[in-house]
Amino acid sequence: MPDFDLVIRHGTVATASDVFAADIGIAGGQVVALGRNLGPGAREIDATGKLVLPGGIDSHTHIEEPRPGPTANADSFASGTASAAVGGTTTVIGFARQARGGSMAAGIAEHRARAAQSRIDYGFHMILTDPRPEILTEELPALVEQGYRSFKIFLTYSGARITDGEALRVMAAARRLGALVCIHAEHHELIEFYTEALVAAGYTRPLHHAWAKPMVVEAECVHRVCRMAEALDVPIQVFHVSGEESAEEIERAQRRGLKVWGETCTQYLVTTAEDLDRPGLEGAKFLCSPAPRAKADQAALWEMIRRGVIGNVTSDHAPTRFGGPDGKTAFGEDAPFTKLPNGVPGLAARMPILFSEGVAKGRIDLPTFVAITATNAAKLFGLHPKKGTIAVGADADLAIWDPERRVTITRSLIQDANDHTPYEGFEVTGWPETTLVRGTPVVENGRVVGAPGFGQFLPRGPYDLIKPRGVFPGPFNPVDGVPV
Ligand code: DUC
Ligand code: ZN
Ligand code: ZN
Numbered sequence: 001m002p003d004f005d006l007v008i009r010h011g012t013v014a015t016a017s018d019v020f021a022a023d024i025g026i027a028g029g030q031v032v033a034l035g036r037n038l039g040p041g042a043r044e045i046d047a048t049g050k051l052v053l054p055g056g057i058d059s060h061t062h063i064e065e066p067r068p069g070p071t072a073n074a075d076s077f078a079s080g081t082a083s084a085a086v087g088g089t090t091t092v093i094g095f096a097r098q099a100r101g102g103s104m105a106a107g108i109a110e111h112r113a114r115a116a117q118s119r120i121d122y123g124f125h126m127i128l129t130d131p132r133p134e135i136l137t138e139e140l141p142a143l144v145e146q147g148y149r150s151f152k153i154f155l156t157y158s159g160a161r162i163t164d165g166e167a168l169r170v171m172a173a174a175r176r177l178g179a180l181v182c183i184h185a186e187h188h189e190l191i192e193f194y195t196e197a198l199v200a201a202g203y204t205r206p207l208h209h210a211w212a213k214p215m216v217v218e219a220e221c222v223h224r225v226c227r228m229a230e231a232l233d234v235p236i237q238v239f240h241v242s243g244e245e246s247a248e249e250i251e252r253a254q255r256r257g258l259k260v261w262g263e264t265c266t267q268y269l270v271t272t273a274e275d276l277d278r279p280g281l282e283g284a285k286f287l288c289s290p291a292p293r294a295k296a297d298q299a300a301l302w303e304m305i306r307r308g309v310i311g312n313v314t315s316d317h318a319p320t321r322f323g324g325p326d327g328k329t330a331f332g333e334d335a336p337f338t339k340l341p342n343g344v345p346g347l348a349a350r351m352p353i354l355f356s357e358g359v360a361k362g363r364i365d366l367p368t369f370v371a372i373t374a375t376n377a378a379k380l381f382g383l384h385p386k387k388g389t390i391a392v393g394a395d396a397d398l399a400i401w402d403p404e405r406r407v408t409i410t411r412s413l414i415q416d417a418n419d420h421t422p423y424e425g426f427e428v429t430g431w432p433e434t435t436l437v438r439g440t441p442v443v444e445n446g447r448v449v450g451a452p453g454f455g456q457f458l459p460r461g462p463y464d465l466i467k468p469r470g471v472f473p474g475p476f477n478p479v480d481g482v483p484v
Contacts, residue, residue: 014369015367024052055399057383060316062318074418096125118454126151127152161188164224176479180381186221347414399436408426437450
């Protein structure tokens, strides 16, 4: 009679705090023993020479999100989560969107139906595009209770943006309900002003997307939302911090003691605005918002990761095919940047690139890699300690990682439904061989074996990290309408 369903033997286990040699005993989908010379498992994996890491948590992914067209999101939950697992990720947080004039609950119900095909575990942020009073007071309390414990707001993009006044009301609602507000922070009118001037002057190539949204556009807005969060005493995460000046705004807020967290994405660490300047429409493969910056910004972001200012790195996976009627070329080979859909695919590449550029190149140590790819997101989004670490009682979400394997990233390795990757030809050292979700292999030796529908929805209950501090900059608490 075996002691465990599965034993992973002889590996080197890494968490966000420690690296140690241990066997892992798994039963009922959870880690139940960590130690040497564990008893037999019904199944055994020999991890000699391998790292055993917490499966990644990619807390910013746009999978199967509907768009008005003609371009479309390339992935389904089945394809997107296959790709995530190929890259060692075991949990994704996606986005359920409220239609303007519509209900948030309806957006959730539709997205839950799509996500039923997920191969790995998942949760949602709620994109509030129209935070009318009845949405905030009548719909959100029940939805937060059901485990949708984070809101996403956009301060730019015509179809999604809300005003500063609306953002304040969303922040206040989040404070009352115990939810986290995640923010796309760019100055909308400034982008429009730049864009009109660029188009008028004939600057419409993909490169000019970066000209339309230079760093000042982001840094100003990051500063603004940090101050808004300070005024209302509301914890926030600033999404996709793309370079030095925005990261400095986050750091300044953190130094004032605010609960402001910063996220960056793989693409800001390895691509630059120069990639947008490739011939023809090739640059469109690198087009995302905020725009890719300069080499110096990449170095600054790594430094901010080392200092803990940037706590997690996501993919912001937002896949549009390049070719075809719904692809980035749908408006023609000389389409102006204003027509090009924003976003790059990146679910599978995230962890291997961060391991290679981070750990293998000596920029960060292994525990920091675990922290920025899994543990910190688990903590920030209320999934810890069930997710994001290797400990007795945690879900056995694991990536068995060959730290020496050299791989050239190609489209075919990625296994999503897209027709390109911005990381084509990128060379990495280190690759996940086997990915387990709750002790069940989803990827085995690079082959996707997890079934669509195996993934489970992760409701997120209340947790302390995102509790407000109870500190206001003045004598009055404007959320509750009382003196402090
Ligand atoms: N930026 C976003 O904010 N969302 C998806 C794609 C992108 O580039
Ligand atoms: Zn965004
Ligand atoms: Zn995004």
